[in-house]
Amino acid sequence: MPDSGAAVRLLGEGFSPAEEMATFTAAHPEAGGIVSFLGQVRAEPGAHAVEALELKHYAAMTLPGMEALAAATRKRWALDGLLIIHRYGVMRAGDPIVLVAAAARHRRDAFAAADFAMDHLKSQSWFWKREKTASGWRWIEPRPDDHRDRARW
Amino acid sequence: MPDSGAAVRLLGEGFSPAEEMATFTAAHPEAGGIVSFLGQVRAEPGAHAVEALELKHYAAMTLPGMEALAAATRKRWALDGLLIIHRYGVMRAGDPIVLVAAAARHRRDAFAAADFAMDHLKSQSWFWKREKTASGWRWIEPRPDDHRDRARW
Amino acid sequence: MSTSGLAKLVFLGRLEDIAGMGELAVTPGPLEHILAALDPALAVELLGERVRMALNGALLGDNEAVVLAEGDELAFLPPVSGG
């Protein structure tokens, strides 16, 4: 959607957050501020270590839902640009999962837009997550926090 | 301050936000989320275009003040790491001015810490700014917004 | 078996594990007839109150009667994982 200035991508392969941020920043010289959120697979030592994480999506709904969220975010705040990248598939410790970046003339808009997009991505996007630990694969249930986060807006 | 996990730098030369973010991210594999704010010199076309921006600091106070802000930010939220980089000197359109990044286990802590640090950097740090336009250099006065931003916390 | 003339069920998240498959081609018709032909343990999970349904990518309301036509895709969506 080049006209809307929102770039939304659902990726089955790894990506480089630093490269994506450099490209996004270079594309928005008119923005005074850029806020980003990077979510990555947490590296945790010990018995509860997650060896792998898998995110499943549903082609008919996941990307369309992300695009609707991007449109709603851009409508709510005055942004110069918005980037939403989300992985699916199997990931390991340190792999990036999600990158959201909002470019705006005013700092407060950029912070609020990135925060809003993340709360809704986490609580409403059509992703199902399972984790592999020493005891095998386990599906992850939603946390009460997710609904509380979304209710902030 | 390697022990506190806060890196605070006051730079007279340009820097690469993408490289800084890549290094910071690689240093915090235990963090699930990293929020960053990048402030850059806005490129504006037309008669009001800013040809150059100069930030002056005061050696006896500016960096010590940034370090105190970093310590206060780390004390207030549960962070794995905090990065604050600020430029001084003459900059041109597109040049990075400030980069703040907060790494945390929980997304909300990372957002709040970066937002808090930026509000205080902008309203309380010892920087004086002047802009060069077609009509010459002009000192920039504080905006009422800065005090309102700081009063949020 | 050709899939022409059929509809499709899609099982997401843990429902895929329970079903032992991600998709199932079914004969079009009222949903209750389709579910009646499945393993009852799976049917119970599919009708769980936290499982939502989407027909051809559009979420359905709680009490909508569902009749699948040829080519329809009905997805069963357990709660998303958040995080």
Add this chain to the structure above:
Amino acid sequence: MSTSGLAKLVFLGRLEDIAGMGELAVTPGPLEHILAALDPALAVELLGERVRMALNGALLGDNEAVVLAEGDELAFLPPVSGG
């Protein structure tokens, strides 16, 4: 002129432009004596109510009496620019 035996005034932001210099070596003593020896137009600006003072890097309170000793550095800080 050697700076030994002297104190220093530091002018920040627009005060540097008004002073025409960033720093000025002065004879130690009470601040009012030092200001009295400056260009009156500059002295008025330095005493502006939005200008704060810092002695050797530490902010001073509003009505603190200031007496500079040898080697002291007194900075005049206009409001920061924010943004």
